[in-house]
Amino acid sequence: MNRLHPRIRILWVARAVVFALAAGGVATAATLFAPVSIPTFVPVAVGGVFLVVGVGFALLRYRAWGYEVRDDSLYLQRGVLTKVNTVVPFVRVQHVDSTRGPLERLVGLASTVVYTAGSRGADVSVPGLTPEGAEDLQDRLKRLAIASEGDDAV
Amino acid sequence: MTRLSPLSVPYRAVQRSASVAFALAFFAFTGGTAFGGVLGGLGAVALVGVAVLGIAGYEIAYFRRFEYELTPDTLDIRSGVFSRRNREIPYRRIQNVDISRNVAQRLVGIAAVNLETAGGGETEGSLRFVSYEEARRIQSEVARLKRGGKDGDAPEPEQELLFELTPRELAIVGALSFDLRLPGLVFVFGSTAFPIVASYVDVPLPTGSAAAAGVGIVALVLLVALVSWAAGFASAVLNYYGFRLTRVGDELQYERGLLQRYNGSIPLDKLQTLTVEDNPLKRRFGYATLLVETAGYAPGSDGTNGSGRASRGSEAAIPLATRDRVLGLVADLEGVELPTFEGPPTRIRRRYAVRYSLVLGAATLALYGANRFLPQEIPWFVPLALVPVAVVAGALQWRHRGYALAEDHFVTRNGFWKRETRVVPYYRVQTVIERRTIFQRRWRVSTVTADTAGSISLVGGDATAVDIEVADAAELRETLNGRLREALSARREARRQSRQAALGIRAAEPDRDADASDSGAVTDTESGVSETPAFVEEAEPTTAENEDEGEGGGEDEGENESEPEIEDEDEGEREGEEDEDEGESEETEVEQEADDPFIWGASAESGDDESDDDGR
Incomplete structure (x- = not known):
């Protein structure tokens, strides 16, 4: 089972911090404009709770994430509260993207997205790869998908 | 290059000018008489005449500029009066060929043909109108050319009647159908028309006691229910009258409809999943519904489906039939008998009972809270009396859940009120998803979903084995993946062999066209x-x-x-x-x-x- 790159934690934690700040900001605004007086510690507490929970989730999510390129399928496991294990047979792969968002580029990471024709798990994304790793995974998946020689994908 | 049926010109002209002329006549006439008296009225008539002439001219041009052709590989359509469009549709891409004829069209002997390919909401190829014989010829030619047949060398595929809706079944379907559109229409129309009518006629407004108002409301509700039931009955009968499902070669063909006849084909190799649906009432009397799911076909978009059932699945959905016949049809289509299901572990009964009890608890709590704050007393403890019901409901839900691994199919069953049994061939599985919520972990169970590329799945659920032992779930996940692989290679093998056989025959006379199209x-x-x-x-x-x-x-x-x-x-x-x-x-x-x-x-x-x- 492969782990994600540890740097993905920076990204996720940063995202949690931003979210907590936003929540704190909203709470502050609500405190300022609310008709009834709300004690000043409330927005701080709201932000703090969001921060703790968010960061905790980010770290747990990192621990829960794993992927594996098997003989005939891509296997993913993830999820903090709801554990999700997904099997994507290579025969079913429609196309593979490797993407690098602006934030991902900041921490020098990339992700690989696998598309199937399915209605539910239509796109499966593996975040937290090094750019080379993402391209390598994309390439491997592509080759395996071709080698597995599916007939009509639908 | 073939033209449309010449009869389509007058038909289209009349059809179009009828609506245009009506609207135009209404506005022009009311406007004209208001401003210019009799002279204005005559002007309006002249205007309508000009419009009708224009429409007739347009339709003639449309007819003259519309050509289609069945080439060996594609269906070519050249159309357009002002902006021209040449469209070529490869036969292999065509998913459905649907023919429809309403009463007038049947009298004149013409039909509308719709050719659907996957993707895109609109109908890709639309012929308005050709003669009915020509429509049937196009339908069978498309099927034949899709198989790569040349003129005359393919034998006529044998027909097999799979299903026919009996009058009794039709009556039951009708009796179970409600159509809320008609009362809705009446309501909308009535609410806008009422002020107008009331301004001319002195409508006695109801001025009575609250009791009279209550009676009125009840009567109104009853009336709405009755009207919607009658409308549902009528539309179900109109839609499903003479429903027949036939297998022609490697295609399913359906026909149905009393006034407007529908006639369409669905290639068997485009079938994704079959769903058998029933409810306690249907189970009691031994009936069931069958939904046939294909990829990318969004039927019912023409808005002609009454009961709303057809728009969910496909036109080939069987509205209602005895359970045996439905299961027989499933066996016919997929070659699978419904297996014995393996249910969730027994302790899950408790999980469901607890779940429902929690709902009751929440209701009780809410009522209790309300009781505290409201002036008058509420019997807040009433929901607690329903706890035994929760236990029974849990047991029922548990009993109707299950999954089975048949030889070539993954079969799941879920639901008590609306029980859905889904049959998914292994080779249709796209991805396998196993998920375990935080609550499921407490009960050491998880849920396995076999995702397919269907169209119902977007709204409803996929084939899902809910709440099975964690170890079983992991095994099921891997089994499904393995069986998908096996099924695919078995299919490849079968195709290879049939291919070989075909080549063996063709070795005598090489046939390049056929190969290129395959x-x-x-x-x-x-x-x-x-x-x-x-x-x-x-x-x-x-x-x-x-x-x-x-x-x-x-x-x-x-x-x-x-x-x-x-x-x-x-x-x-x-x-x-x-x-x-x-x-x-x-x-x-x-x-x-x-x-x-x-x-x-x-x-x-x-x-x-x-x-x-x-x-x-």
Whole structure:
């Protein structure tokens, strides 16, 4: 089972911090404009709770994430509260993207997205790869998908 | 190049001018008489006349500029009066050919043909109108040309009646249908019309006691229910009258409708999943509903479906039939008998009971809270009396859940009020998802979903085995993946063999067109050639074809070069063995390929070709 790159934690934690700040900001605004007086510690507490929970989730999510390129399928496991294990047979792969968002580029990471024709798990994304790793995974998946020689994908 | 039916000109002209003229006449006449008296009225009449003439002229031009042709590979349509459009639809891409005729069209003997391909909301090919015979000819020609047949050489495919709705079943469908659109329409119309009417006529407004108002409301509700039931009955009968499902060669054909006849075809190889649906009432009397799901077909978009059922699945959905017949049809279509289901573990009964009890608890709590704050007393403890019901409901839900691994199908069953039994062929599985919520972990169970590429799945659920033991779920996940692989290689094998047989016949007279139109050509022939050396020698005279195949079959050549011995052994085994063994040998083949970069390169070409050809 492969782990994600540890740097993905920076990204996720940063995202949690931003979210907590936003929540704190909203709470502050609500405190300022609310008709009834709300004690000043409330927005701080709201932000703090969001921060703790968010960061905790980010770290747990990192621990829960794993992927594996098997003989005939891509296997993913993830999820903090709801554990999700997904099997994507290579025969079913429609196309593979490797993407690098602006934030991902900041921490020098990339992700690989696998598309199937399915209605539910239509796109499966593996975040937290090094750019080379993402391209390598994309390439491997592509080759395996071709080698597995599916007939009509639908 | 063929023209539409000449009768379509007057029909279209009348159809179009009827609506336009009505609207125009209304506005022009009211406007005209208001401003210019009799003279204005005459002007309005003249205006309408001009409009009708214009429409007739347009329709003649439309008819003259609309041409279609069934070429060997594509259906070409050239149309457009002002902006021209030439459209070519490859036969292999055509998913459905639907014919519809309303009463007037039936009198005149013309029909509308709709050709659907996957993707895109609109109908890709629409012929308005051709004669009914021509419509049927197009339907069967498309099916025949799709198989790559040449003129006259394909035998007429045999027809097999799969299902016919009996009058009794039709009556039950009608009795169970409600159509809320008519009362809705009446309401909208009434609410806008009422003030107008009331301004002319002195409508006595109801001025009575609250009791009278209550009676009025009840009467109104009853009336609405009655009207919607009658409308539902009527639309169900209109829609499903004479419903027949026929298998013609490798296609399903349905026809239905009392006034407006529908007639369409669904290729069998586009079927994704079958769903048998029932509820306690239907179960009690031994009835069920069958939904047929295909990929990318969004039927019912023309808004002609009354009960709303057809728009959920496909036109071939069977509204209602005795359970035996539905199951028989499932067996016919998919070759699977409903197996015995394996349910969730017994302790899950408690989980459901607890779940429902929690709902009751929440309700009780809410009522208690309300009781505290409201002036008058509420019997807040009433929901607690329903706890036994929760226990029973939990047990029922538990009992109707289950999954089974049939020989070629994954079958799941869920729900008590609306029980859905889904049948998914292994080779239709797209991805397998196993999920375990935080609550499920407490009960040591998880849920496995087999995702398919259907259209209902977007709204409803996929085939899902809910709340099964964690270990079973992990096993099921892997089994599904394995069976998908086996089923796919078995299908490949079957296709290869049928392909071989076809080539054997054609060895006498090479037929390039047919090959070019068959997408499987690359995959199938490449194996076919290398594995039957005897045949290749026999077929030497048809060199052009075989050389071509040789190129496409770089993969097999590569294998023979690298490991000729093993490959030969494999072959020997494969010839005689069962499907499963074949699956395994395929598996090793894939692994070998995966180790050899040259083979990747070679198969990359063929793979590309194939995916090009084969997307739905």
